[in-house]
Amino acid sequence: MADNPNTNEVPIPPADAERSSRSCRYCIVGCSYEVFKWPVGEEGGPDAADNALDVDYPAGYGDWPSPNMHQIIEENGQEYHVIFRPNPDAEVNNGSHSVRGGTQAQSLYSKHNEDYDDRLKQPQIRIGGSLTPVDWDTALEVVARVTEYATRDEPNGYGMKMYAYQFVENTFAGSKLIFDVIGSPNFGFHNRPAYTPESPGVEHSGLYDWSTSYEDAAKAETMVIAGGDPYENQDVYFHEYVDAGSADIIQINPRRTFTANYAENNDGLFLQINEATDPVLLNAIARHIVDQGWHDQAFVDEWVMDDRDAIDEEGWYQEEFGMTPDEYIDLLQSDDRYAPENAAEITGIDATDIRDAAERIAQPDSDQTQTLFTYEKGLIWGWSHENTAAMANLALLTGSVGHEGTGITRLGGHQEGWWEGGPGGEVIAEHSTQSFTGEHVEDVPIPPNTIERVRNGEIDHWHVIGNDPLRHEHDTQSLRNRVRERTSGSQPQTADVGDIMAAFRERIDDGGMVVTHQEIYPNSTTEYADIVLPAKAVEAGEDSNHHRWNGERRFRHYASFMQGPPNARPDWEIFADIGRRLGANDMDWESSDDLFDHLAAEHGDSYPYHIEALDEKAQQDGTTPTEVMRDLDADGVRLPARLEDGEIEGTPRLHTPDGEEMPGDGRFFTDSGKAIFMRVDWDRVADVYEQLTPDCEAGELWVTNGRLNRLWQNMYTHQRLEYISKRYEQNVLQLHPNDAAERDIEAGDLVEVINDDVYNQYSENEQGSFTAVAYVVDDEDAVQGQTVPEGLAFTYWLYPGQVANDIVPGYLDPANPNPGYKYATGRVRRLGESDQKDRMSFHPENVAPE
Numbered sequence: 002m003a004d005n006p007n008t009n010e011v012p013i014p015p016a017d018a019e020r021s022s023r024s025c026r027y028c029i030v031g032c033s034y035e036v037f038k039w040p041v042g043e044e045g046g047p048d049a050a051d052n053a054l055d056v057d058y059p060a061g062y063g064d065w066p067s068p069n070m071h072q073i074i075e076e077n078g079q080e081y082h083v084i085f086r087p088n089p090d091a092e093v094n095n096g097s098h099s100v101r102g103g104t105q106a107q108s109l110y111s112k113h114n115e116d117y118d119d120r121l122k123q124p125q126i127r128i129g130g131s132l133t134p135v136d137w138d139t140a141l142e143v144v145a146r147v148t149e150y151a152t153r154d155e156p157n158g159y160g161m162k163m164y165a166y167q168f169v170e171n172t173f174a175g176s177k178l179i180f181d182v183i184g185s186p187n188f189g190f191h192n193r194p195a196y197t198p199e200s201p202g203v204e205h206s207g208l209y210d211w212s213t214s215y216e217d218a219a220k221a222e223t224m225v226i227a228g229g230d231p232y233e234n235q236d237v238y239f240h241e242y243v244d245a246g247s248a249d250i251i252q253i254n255p256r257r258t259f260t261a262n263y264a265e266n267n268d269g270l271f272l273q274i275n276e277a278t279d280p281v282l283l284n285a286i287a288r289h290i291v292d293q294g295w296h297d298q299a300f301v302d303e304w305v306m307d308d309r310d311a312i313d314e315e316g317w318y319q320e321e322f323g324m325t326p327d328e329y330i331d332l333l334q335s336d337d338r339y340a341p342e343n344a345a346e347i348t349g350i351d352a353t354d355i356r357d358a359a360e361r362i363a364q365p366d367s368d369q370t371q372t373l374f375t376y377e378k379g380l381i382w383g384w385s386h387e388n389t390a391a392m393a394n395l396a397l398l399t400g401s402v403g404h405e406g407t408g409i410t411r412l413g414g415h416q417e418g419w420w421e422g423g424p425g426g427e428v429i430a431e432h433s434t435q436s437f438t439g440e441h442v443e444d445v446p447i448p449p450n451t452i453e454r455v456r457n458g459e460i461d462h463w464h465v466i467g468n469d470p471l472r473h474e475h476d477t478q479s480l481r482n483r484v485r486e487r488t489s490g491s492q493p494q495t496a497d498v499g500d501i502m503a504a505f506r507e508r509i510d511d512g513g514m515v516v517t518h519q520e521i522y523p524n525s526t527t528e529y530a531d532i533v534l535p536a537k538a539v540e541a542g543e544d545s546n547h548h549r550w551n552g553e554r555r556f557r558h559y560a561s562f563m564q565g566p567p568n569a570r571p572d573w574e575i576f577a578d579i580g581r582r583l584g585a586n587d588m589d590w591e592s593s594d595d596l597f598d599h600l601a602a603e604h605g606d607s608y609p610y611h612i613e614a615l616d617e618k619a620q621q622d623g624t625t626p627t628e629v630m631r632d633l634d635a636d637g638v639r640l641p642a643r644l645e646d647g648e649i650e651g652t653p654r655l656h657t658p659d660g661e662e663m664p665g666d667g668r669f670f671t672d673s674g675k676a677i678f679m680r681v682d683w684d685r686v687a688d689v690y691e692q693l694t695p696d697c698e699a700g701e702l703w704v705t706n707g708r709l710n711r712l713w714q715n716m717y718t719h720q721r722l723e724y725i726s727k728r729y730e731q732n733v734l735q736l737h738p739n740d741a742a743e744r745d746i747e748a749g750d751l752v753e754v755i756n757d758d759v760y761n762q763y764s765e766n767e768q769g770s771f772t773a774v775a776y777v778v779d780d781e782d783a784v785q786g787q788t789v790p791e792g793l794a795f796t797y798w799l800y801p802g803q804v805a806n807d808i809v810p811g812y813l814d815p816a817n818p819n820p821g822y823k824y825a826t827g828r829v830r831r832l833g834e835s836d837q838k839d840r841m842s843f844h845p846e847n848v849a850p851e
């Protein structure tokens with residue numbers, strides 16, 4: 002590691018410093034940033050006229066970039082200063098940032114950075130057991146020939162696991178490779194094993210899971226936040242919109258987080274739900290609404306489908322789960338488990354609070370509610386159908402869609418950037434060998450669970466791009482064991498393509514598998530890779546221009562401003578090269594701009610986004626879609642985009658009453674333009690719930706998992722950035738003091754979490770375990786309550802080397818194979834003291850302003 006030249010001083014960019022616009026490399030909010038770059042040795046002056054920031058110095062807080070927003074990079078022997086600061090004039094963030102975004106200058110590729118030596122810089126192939134540098138031609142020729150061999154009988158021998166979000170140019174090229182060029186159905190997104198919707202209950206009801214605008218949070222009167230924590234995970238949305246508004250928050254979470262206390266301290270409600278019981282709570286709220294007659298009958302009559310045949314014709318999912326309003330209300334009222342008193346028993350929430358929540362949601366005194374429904378992974382990574390469908394039902398029942406201050410939306414993870422480049426649905430219908438049989442449908446083909454196929458031998462070449470499945474998938478300990486077994490056969494001994502292919506063919510013939518990992522840093526999956534392809538970090542400004550959108554569909558241009566490791570290549574270019582080697586003749590884009598222009602002109606009508614207007618505008622003005630986007634700068638355009646009086650206009654929210662903003666047929670995404678209630682039935686999951694529930698007698702706890710504010714994902718940047726990583730030197734296990742005392746555990750002890758019987762749908766249960774540092778807060782210090790209740794622990798899910806997903810159950814919804822990642826259990830035992838025991842304070846982190 003080289004010395005970091007950063008001090009407490011930051012150079013002022015000269016007036017002619019190169020300026021470009023992009024958004025944060027991290028979360029969904031997509032805060033806008035400005036980048037200034039100029040040669041080392043030059044500097045601007047304190048007068049506004051003499052600097053690129055247009056500020057007269059000295060100036061106050063907010064007008065000067067912090068040392069964390071400065072970096073020195075080197076290109077072709079020349080050093081440059083880079084200032085990377087939140088854009089003070091951008092609509093989304095208005096100059097605001099989080100600790101993650103505000104430190105991203107420190108993650109740029111620079112010899113002054115800790116991670117400089119650690120970036121993947123050269124293609125590698127495991128030869129004689131070690132990853133060995135090779136040239137691009139050797140590496141990509143092997144990738145193409147292994148793919149050919151793996152798919153020699155049928156296309157299912159190839160499996161791809163790729164991000165959905167890392168810019169439209171990359172996802173377009175990657176999904177074209179698998180669906181169009183190779184024709185395999187074995188696709189898994191970066192966070193789940195299959196090509197499934199993340200919010201099936203919302204999408205199949207005809208709602209879009211990104212239909213609101215950020216202003217709606219500021220204008221709502223009631224805001225439901227279920228299984229999500231925007232203070233921790235979507236910071237600037239919380240600060241600039243939620244906190245700036247005056248909605249009563251209803252936070253639904255098993256943990257009393259900051260957001261829970263914030264809700265209570267500001268006239269809202271905290272519903273501290275028992276783990277995994279949300280469908281019962283949400284149905285009980287809906288039941289109380291209909292029992293009281295508080296639902297929006299006029300909306301339901303006009304906008305919710307009541308014709309059974311028409312529902313069935315929408316597709317098998319609607320046939321299986323869709324309900325007419327009468328059927329839905331009958332389900333709520335005929336099942337006594339949903340009566341608030343009975344629901345209280347399962348969910349742990351008082352009937353009075355359930356009724357209170359129902360009233361705040363339905364707002365019986367107004368004709369039009371101002372209720373906004375938001376949710377994220379606490380619902381999605383559980384009973385993903387029931388949890389998301391129950392939220393959609395509540396929004397429809399109360400007519401809370403399409404008006405200011407209402408709606409239903411995910412809070413979100415990454416910014417979004419999925420643009421399908423091949424016929425995914427058709428390939429799955431033709432080649433998937435996985436099917437679903439339910440109450441109303443039989444043997445319908447569904448997207449394959451690719452993780453199962455890696456385990457059972459169907460996938461012979463596994464191509465993993467920009468994600469770390471051996472850390473983030475379910476049941477990772479046994480998955481790693483299986484992948485180790487399947488990659489341990491015959492090994493290449495020289496860098497000759499013929500020798501390498503002979504070894505790989507032999508391995509595949511023996512039931513083994515070849516793993517290709519396309520990445521920017523080594524991680525858990527790289528340890529098992531045979532072929533490593535180094536990518537440019539385009540999210541950090543390297544190499545090429547790109548586009549994606551945030552949680553209100555705000556589509557923006559990310560201008561490249563630096564090269565990155567010279568011999569790495571952007572993902573779209575790697576996909577195109579592999580595609581051409583496999584015979585594609587339409588993957589010869591000259592640049593990412595060329596690819597984007599093609600996409601806007603030829604594929605601009607991707608559901609439900611529509612960017613054709615960019616191409617129309619470009620033709621009108623004699624320019625290109627890329628240039629149109631560049632001119633839209635920090636504020637971009639909220640999709641769908643349209644051309645009005647020669648200018649690009651956006652769409653603040655979807656599902657408005659006239660539906661005019663939609664280029665399609667109607668207000669909702671169904672053939673009739675009407676929405677559909679979805680069956681949410683606790684019986685569908687009750688058996689699995691029983692099996693997953695921890696055995697308290699045997700000392701088991703729920704061990705749920707999720708995010709911490711300062712850490713981003715598998716910590717690919719943060720494990721290499723001391724400023725952040727020293728705050729969490731090991732994984733964390735939040736424990737209730739009574740659970741800790743029973744096990745002789747104190748704050749700062751090193752503990753082990755063991756699951757002796759990690760649930761597996763195929764009854765091949767195995768053991769899993771990980772270690773962490775116990776975070777225990779004494780009752781007298783817990784001034785606003787304990788974060789975790791008795792019987793439940795919480796851990797960070799992607800900590801390097803202390804992998805929480807080693808105990809995560811292999812439950813996937815049979816209709817829509819999404820994992821129940823949140824529903825893990827385990828025994829906790831003390832190993833000894835951690836080295837942090839005497840150095841850290843372990844004070845509560847959930848204290849919100851009164």
Ligand SMILES: Nc1nc2c(c(=O)[nH]1)N[C@H]1C(S)=C(S)[C@@H](COP(=O)(O)OP(=O)(O)OC[C@H]3O[C@@H](n4cnc5c(=O)[nH]c(N)nc54)[C@H](O)[C@@H]3O)O[C@H]1N2
Pocket residue numbers: 028029227228229230231233234235253254255256258274275276277278279376377378379380383412413414415705706707708709710711712713714823
């Ligand atoms: N700081 C930070 N922010 C991030 C990320 C990050 O790595 N770090 N990652 C981004 C990504 S990719 C994503 S997907 C989002 C995720 O954003 P969130 O979904 O908000 O994050 P999580 O912490 O995974 O889960 C949210 C909450 O679900 C709760 N939960 C657990 N089990 C249940 C349950 O049974 N019912 C209910 N109602 N709640 C439950 C947990 O206690 C937790 O507080 O965050 C994004 N933002």
Ligand SMILES: Nc1nc2c(c(=O)[nH]1)N[C@H]1C(S)=C(S)[C@@H](COP(=O)(O)OP(=O)(O)OC[C@H]3O[C@@H](n4cnc5c(=O)[nH]c(N)nc54)[C@H](O)[C@@H]3O)O[C@H]1N2
Pocket residue numbers: 167191192193378382414466467468469470473474519520521522524536537538539540572706707713714715716717798799805806809822823
């Ligand atoms: N128990 C449990 N499990 C979960 C979840 C949970 O809440 N609980 N959440 C799920 C969710 S929502 C998520 S998002 C996943 C996250 O799981 P992963 O997707 O595996 O985690 P990330 O750290 O986001 O992985 C991104 C990787 O991409 C690399 N990278 C960055 N930029 C580029 C690029 O331009 N090209 C390439 N090729 N690589 C790049 C980074 O180095 C990093 O290793 O975990 C899922 N698993």
Ligand code: SF4
Pocket residue numbers: 025026027028029030031032094097098099100101102103235236237238
């Ligand atoms: S809130 Fe999200 S997008 Fe904004 S600066 Fe933080 S990590 Fe980046």
Ligand SMILES: [Mo]
Pocket residue numbers: 192414415
């Ligand atoms: Mo995510």
